[in-house]
Amino acid sequence: MDTLARLYPEAFTGLAHENPLQLLVATILSAQCTDKRVNQITPALFARYPTARDYADADPKELEGYVKSTGFFRNKAKNIKACGRTLVDRFGGEVPTTLSELVTLPGVGRKTANVVLGDAFQTPGITVDTHVGRLSRRLGLTRFRDPVKVERVLMGLLPQTGWTAVSHQLILHGRKVCLARKPRCGGCELNTLCPKIGVKGLAKKRKRRKKVNDPSDRGANP
Ligand code: SF4
Numbered sequence: 001m002d003t004l005a006r007l008y009p010e011a012f013t014g015l016a017h018e019n020p021l022q023l024l025v026a027t028i029l030s031a032q033c034t035d036k037r038v039n040q041i042t043p044a045l046f047a048r049y050p051t052a053r054d055y056a057d058a059d060p061k062e063l064e065g066y067v068k069s070t071g072f073f074r075n076k077a078k079n080i081k082a083c084g085r086t087l088v089d090r091f092g093g094e095v096p097t098t099l100s101e102l103v104t105l106p107g108v109g110r111k112t113a114n115v116v117l118g119d120a121f122q123t124p125g126i127t128v129d130t131h132v133g134r135l136s137r138r139l140g141l142t143r144f145r146d147p148v149k150v151e152r153v154l155m156g157l158l159p160q161t162g163w164t165a166v167s168h169q170l171i172l173h174g175r176k177v178c179l180a181r182k183p184r185c186g187g188c189e190l191n192t193l194c195p196k197i198g199v200k201g202l203a204k205k206r207k208r209r210k211k212v213n214d215p216s217d218r219g220a221n222p
Contacts, residue, residue, distance in 0.1 A: 004169040011168030020095035020120035027112045033070040052093040055084025079107025118164030127167040131174025140195040
């Protein structure tokens with residue numbers, strides 16, 4: 001983790017925001033979408049809907065138009081509007097500050113909640129997205145695929161003060177180096193430390209190497 005901290009010293013969310021509500025909305029929009037794309041549309045969105053009540057009262061079609069280019073826009077717009085309504089009705093229009101409250105908001109799972117907690121409220125949280133899950137397995141930190149189980153394992157392994165930063169560092173490393181299909185192990189600074197669990201092609205190579213080194217595989221020709 002020291003290596004990751006050195007590689008990505010300024011690990012924070014790439015989603016532009018100025019307050020917890022903006023981060024919450026941007027994080028909902030970032031599902032299946034790049035931060036870059038989300039950042040392109042949020043200035044106009046945030047200007048049009050500055051408060052939770054604005055989202056709650058939004059015309060669905062108009063809201064869909066603002067978020068269209070982020071993909072899955074109907075569902076996202078529906079969740080953002082419902083989220084605004086819930087914030088107004090149950091939380092006085094403010095974004096709640098605990099995980100248990102955040103996950104009750106429409107469209108908000110543990111992943112989104114932990115992003116908001118870590119980056120808007122400086123409450124440490126481990127965000128397990130596709131990158132964090134994949135890297136955790138390749139690095140041999142866990143075998144679990146269930147994000148909640150991965151989150152629990154990482155919480156047990158890492159100091160609480162580093163949870164938010166490590167999440168961002170793993171996400172950045174997953175995007176830049178430890179790519180899903182073709183991890184760039186040759187140029188990876190974690191190469192000597194990483195067991196590369198499940199990295200495609202490696203399992204075959206390992207088997208081949210074992211066969212060459214294992215006398216029991218050599219039959220009558222030792
Ligand atoms: S060595 Fe390969 S598998 Fe391990 S973190 Fe680096 S890129 Fe990923």
